[in-house]
Structures are given as C-alpha cells and as structure tokens.
Amino acid sequence: MLQLPKRGWSKEVIERGLQENRSGDMPVHGGRVWAYVYPAGEEIEAIQKRAYLEFLSENALDPTVFPSLRKMENDVVAIALSHMNAPEGAAGNFTSGGTESCMLAVKTARDYARKVRGIAEPQIVVPVTAHAAFHKAAQYFDVELITVPVDEITFKVRPEAVEAVLTDRTALIVVSAPSYAHGVVDPVTEVAALAKARGILCHVDGCIGAWLLPFFEKLGAPVPAFDFRVDGVTSLSMDLHKYGFCPKGASVILYRSKDLRKFQVFSCAAWTGYSVVNPTMLSTKTGGPVAAAWATLHALGEEGYLEKAAMMREATQKLIAGIAEIPSLSVLGTPEMTLVAFSSTEVSPFFVIDAMKKRNWYIQPQFDGHGSRANIHLTITPQSLANVEPFLADLRAAVEEVRGRTFGxxxxxxxxxxxxxxxxxxxxxxxxxxxxxxxxxxxxxxxxxxxxxxxxxxxxxxxxxxxxxxxxxxxxxxxx
Ligand SMILES: Cc1ncc(COP(=O)(O)O)c(C=O)c1O
Structure with a gap:
C-alpha cells in the first residue's frame, strides 16, 4: 500500500503529479461535457480562485473567531432570500451543496414534527422525480419516505396524487423547481396549499434551478410560481454551485422563519471539549466556498446573470428544435429551463451515448421508469450556445451510426x-x-x-x- 514519502516532494514534482493525475478527466471548459460543470468564464473564475484561496485556511467552525465568514454567509443568504422573495424574518444558511441543503430540510422537518406536532415517526412525501438526496435523507435520518407518481406526459406531480398519500404522520412534502431529470416545475402553489391546510411543511427543491428561474422570467419565459411568494412554502434549497456559477461547495437552505430554522441547529455541551454549535452538517470547514460565492454574486451582478441566462435560453431553444428534426428523437415533457431529456423510438439512447463519446461529447444516461423512457440528459450552460450546431450534427450522425445495432x-x-x-x-x-x-x-x-x-x-x-x-x-x- 502506498506510503507517505520520507522526504517531501519539490514543487515541480508535485505540479507534474497533479497534472498527471488529471490526465483521464473530461475537460471542464469548452462545453463538451453536458453535466456536472458550470464554468463561469475566465474573468470570473480568476476572481473566484483568488477569493477561495484568500479564505482557504480560515475555519467556519467558529463564527466568533472568524467574523468575516459569518458576514459573507449572511450576505449570501440575504441575497438568496431577496432573490426568492422571502418575507421579513426569513433565515437560512450556506451549505456544502444541494444534498446537504435537502438533507437539512428533512432533518428540520423531522424534528419540527416530533417537537411541535408530537409525531413520533414522521413521514416525508416526495414525487418520484424528486432528487435522490431525499432518499438519502430518509435513510440517514430514519424517516419513512412515501413516493408519489407523476403525470407521464408532463412529468409533474399531480396535487391529487399527493393528497391521496397524506397521513397524520406526514411531516414534509417536497416539490421540485425544476426537477433534474425532465427540467419541469411541479405545481408548487397547489401542493403548498394542501400542506398548509394540514400544518405540514412544504419544501421546494430549487437546488438546480431556483437561482436561474427568476432570470428566465425576466427574459420573458413562462415560469410558474415557486418561491416564498407561494403561501405554504416553508423552506427552499438553492445551489449556487450550479446556475449561480460559484465554485463547488456552495448551496443555501432557506426557511420562511428563524423559528423554523431553529430545528436545524445542532448544539452540544455534553462532552469534555469546546461547545459545539453547528447550524449545518459540517463542523470544521474552509472559508473558501463562501468567500468565492460572495465574490461571484457580486462580480456577476444581475446583469451578468441575465446575460448568461439569455445565452442558455437561446441554446436550449435551438437544441430542442434541432433534436425534434432528427428522425426518431423527441424531448420528454416540456422543459421549463435548461435541462433537456430526449429519447428515441428506434435506437437505444445507450448506443447514442457511446457514439457521442467517440466524438468527444459526454452526455448522461437516465434509466427508464415511472413513465419515463430511457433517455439522454443534457445540462445546458452558457458554453452550450457555441456548441449547438456541432453537437446536433454529431448527434444526427451518431443516431444514424447506431441504427439497427443490438445489444450483446x-x-x-x-x-x-x-x-x-x-x-x-x-x-x-x-x-x-x-x-x-x-x-x-x-x-x-x-x-x-x-x-x-x-x-x-x-x-x-x-x-x-x-x-x-x-x-x-x-x-x-x-x-x-
Ligand atoms: C433538483 C436537485 N436537487 C438536489 C441535487 C443535489 O445537489 P448536489 O449534487 O449539489 O448535492 C441536485 C443535483 O443535481 C438537483 O438537481
């Protein structure tokens, strides 16, 4: 097994090693990878890196020792709450990512249900299209998860289907704005009303899109109501490391009130060391992500985000139109943002994915189930716009190449x-x-x-x- 070198390596050897380590990686820049990466552009990335490194060694464990990190977190959360039209008294925290934000929403709902509503064994209700993070939360926090089917044409959950599974143990209902797989927004207004009428909490998972949707709306796109203006929405998760174009490790969990957020906070004075009070999951953590997020939001501003949103909207419209022109291909549902799932009636998407890989494109497979055929998922970014034509040309060729192919x-x-x-x-x-x-x-x-x-x-x-x-x-x- 590999061991620590006796003598430390030189800067040059380390640099060479780092570059060798990444030799098999797909490129972050250039737009050939249609998932996972959201490059902010050269100028903004330089600002981000500077901010990240500047606060790399600070520790957000103790906000009284490093008040800079608390200030930047409060600034970022305030901007996020304003963006989501939160009322006075709303609160939130900066987290490491979408999964942590979603898990905290579930933990908060579980503890609220136990302490306020006296529910010993709470349940959470999630559409089958909700992100796997909620399944993870249910496993980790030992909460019963009830899934609800979605409409097989729109891929949105139906309020009646949600209503049908509610019980006096339901602690939380989750809706997505939008869902990852099909990029559609659930009927938040109707579902939140059902929740509110029964004293149930309602979480909007806006991890992938809540940041971007208001910019789409400003550009004239029809965006259904999904934020804190909707009565009954009690919490909302929103990632800044996706369409906020911040470096990874950046999300927020937002609550309608500080009273509700209180159920998220962990506090321990029952051991021999320092008192531990963590609003989120991690204890010791670098200040890099929050500093970089703070820098990115201020560096891009509303104009910067609108410019990126316009590029992505144009790319999405062109891609959807182009896919429809390729024989046998069709888009699933009606994407409301920048996430497109498409399938073929004649060839397996899995062959198309391999044929595209040979052409140096990474596109993501999604399996079938819950009324959705096996398909290909595209996450559109500003880099996509310049790639629409070559991508569609290769896609057309790839579909032709694999026509008639059968599995081993x-x-x-x-x-x-x-x-x-x-x-x-x-x-x-x-x-x-x-x-x-x-x-x-x-x-x-x-x-x-x-x-x-x-x-x-x-x-x-x-x-x-x-x-x-x-x-x-x-x-x-x-x-x-
Ligand atoms: C809707 C939604 N929720 C949650 C997540 C989880 O986010 P992360 O990968 O940052 O943990 C994602 C990730 O794509 C998502 O699309």
Whole structure:
C-alpha cells in the first residue's frame, strides 16, 4: 500500500503529479461535457480562485473567531432570500451543496414534527422525480419516505396524487423547481396549499434551478410560481454551485422563519471539549466556498446573470428544435429551463451515448421508469450556445451510426437469468461476478457502456442499487 514519502516532494514534482493525475478527466471548459460543470468564464473564475484561496485556511467552525465568514454567509443568504422573495424574518444558511441543503430540510422537518406536532415517526412525501438526496435523507435520518407518481406526459406531480398519500404522520412534502431529470416545475402553489391546510411543511427543491428561474422570467419565459411568494412554502434549497456559477461547495437552505430554522441547529455541551454549535452538517470547514460565492454574486451582478441566462435560453431553444428534426428523437415533457431529456423510438439512447463519446461529447444516461423512457440528459450552460450546431450534427450522425445495432448476448442472458430473482438473496460474491461479467473493473470502465447501461436499466432498481454500491465499494480501493 502506498506510503507517505520520507522526504517531501519539490514543487515541480508535485505540479507534474497533479497534472498527471488529471490526465483521464473530461475537460471542464469548452462545453463538451453536458453535466456536472458550470464554468463561469475566465474573468470570473480568476476572481473566484483568488477569493477561495484568500479564505482557504480560515475555519467556519467558529463564527466568533472568524467574523468575516459569518458576514459573507449572511450576505449570501440575504441575497438568496431577496432573490426568492422571502418575507421579513426569513433565515437560512450556506451549505456544502444541494444534498446537504435537502438533507437539512428533512432533518428540520423531522424534528419540527416530533417537537411541535408530537409525531413520533414522521413521514416525508416526495414525487418520484424528486432528487435522490431525499432518499438519502430518509435513510440517514430514519424517516419513512412515501413516493408519489407523476403525470407521464408532463412529468409533474399531480396535487391529487399527493393528497391521496397524506397521513397524520406526514411531516414534509417536497416539490421540485425544476426537477433534474425532465427540467419541469411541479405545481408548487397547489401542493403548498394542501400542506398548509394540514400544518405540514412544504419544501421546494430549487437546488438546480431556483437561482436561474427568476432570470428566465425576466427574459420573458413562462415560469410558474415557486418561491416564498407561494403561501405554504416553508423552506427552499438553492445551489449556487450550479446556475449561480460559484465554485463547488456552495448551496443555501432557506426557511420562511428563524423559528423554523431553529430545528436545524445542532448544539452540544455534553462532552469534555469546546461547545459545539453547528447550524449545518459540517463542523470544521474552509472559508473558501463562501468567500468565492460572495465574490461571484457580486462580480456577476444581475446583469451578468441575465446575460448568461439569455445565452442558455437561446441554446436550449435551438437544441430542442434541432433534436425534434432528427428522425426518431423527441424531448420528454416540456422543459421549463435548461435541462433537456430526449429519447428515441428506434435506437437505444445507450448506443447514442457511446457514439457521442467517440466524438468527444459526454452526455448522461437516465434509466427508464415511472413513465419515463430511457433517455439522454443534457445540462445546458452558457458554453452550450457555441456548441449547438456541432453537437446536433454529431448527434444526427451518431443516431444514424447506431441504427439497427443490438445489444450483446450478455444483456439477454443476464436479463433472463435475473428475471424475478429476489435482490436480497444476492451476496457480495455474486454481485462481484456480475460486475466482472459486464467488464466493470475498478481500474477501467469499458470503452462502450451500452451493454452495461442496458443491464442496469433492465434490473429491478433494488438490484441495480446493490450492484452500484458494490462497484463503488471496489472503486475506492487504497492505492497499491
Ligand atoms: C433538483 C436537485 N436537487 C438536489 C441535487 C443535489 O445537489 P448536489 O449534487 O449539489 O448535492 C441536485 C443535483 O443535481 C438537483 O438537481
């Protein structure tokens, strides 16, 4: 196993090593990766890096020792609350990302339900389109999760379907603005009204889009009501490290009132060390992300964000029109922002993804289920605009190239062998064998992933989850 070098490496050797380490990465800049990255542009990125490094070593654990970090957090949260039309008395915190913000909303709702409403075993109600972060929160915090189907044309949850599953144990209802998978906004007004009438909390997951939607509205896009102007919305999560174009590690969790936010705060004076009071999950944390977010918001300003929003809106409209012109392709639902899922009636999206990879584009697979066909997901950024034409040309060629292609024999064999098998009976060894059969080794993924995706797509989700967990458990193996 790798050991600490006896003698420290020189700056040059470290630099070389860092560059070698990233040799297999997809490029962040240039717009070839249609997921995960939201570059802010050269000038803004220089400002961000400077701000991040300036506060790299400060510790946000104790806001009385580093008041700068508390000030920047309060500034960022205030800007976010104003952007979401929050009322006087609203409050929030800066978090490490969307998952943390969503998890905190669930933890707050659980504790509010227990302490204020006397619900010993709270439930949360989430549409099947809500982000996996809510499933994670339910697991981590041992809260029962009730899923609600969505309309199979619009991919929005129906208020009647939500109403049908409410019980006297419902602590929280979640809606998305917009959802990641199909980029559509749930009927927030109707669902929040249902919640309010029953004393249930209502969380809007605006992690991916709440920051951008108001700019889209200013540009004339029809944006349904989703923020704190909607009666009954009690909390809202919004990532700054996505369409806020801040460096990663930047999200906010916002509450209608400080009284509600109180249920989020953890405080401990029952050990032998310093008193621990954490408003969010982490304790010790760098000041880099909050400083960089503070710098980005001020550097871009409303005009900067509007300019980016206009570029993305144009790119999205052109892409949607271009996809519709490619034989057999169609967009799922009606995207309301910059997230587009499309599928084909004739070819598997998994083959198209591989054919696009050969052309140096990374596009993301989404599996079928809940009325959604297996599809390809695009996250559009300002970089996308200059890439629309070459991307569409390659997409057209990729669809033609894979027409008539069929999956390898393993897909059918495994599909038949596993049909109806109880996933709980699969031990680690069997899961390992299955991964090996699919060519999934932690050292390198196969060049072509279509067969693997087809297998994962065809398995019961519980088995897919087990397989992926086994794979990731192997992926993080200490360096030899
Ligand atoms: C709607 C939504 N919620 C939550 C998250 C989780 O955010 P993160 O990846 O920052 O933890 C995402 C991520 O894409 C998202 O799209």
């Amino acid at each position: 024999p393993l897909v059918a064999t495994l599909g038949a062998a596993l049909d109806g098998v109880d996933p709980t009976t699969f031990g680690d060894e069997m899961l390992g064998q299955m991964l090996a059969m699919g060519g999934l080794s932690p050292d390198a993924l196969p060049e072509e992933m279509a067969d693997v995706n087809a297998i994962l797509n065809s398995l019961p989700p519980a088995l897919t989850e087990k397989l992926l967990a086994t794979f990731v458990n192997d992926l993080f193996t200490p360096t030899a």
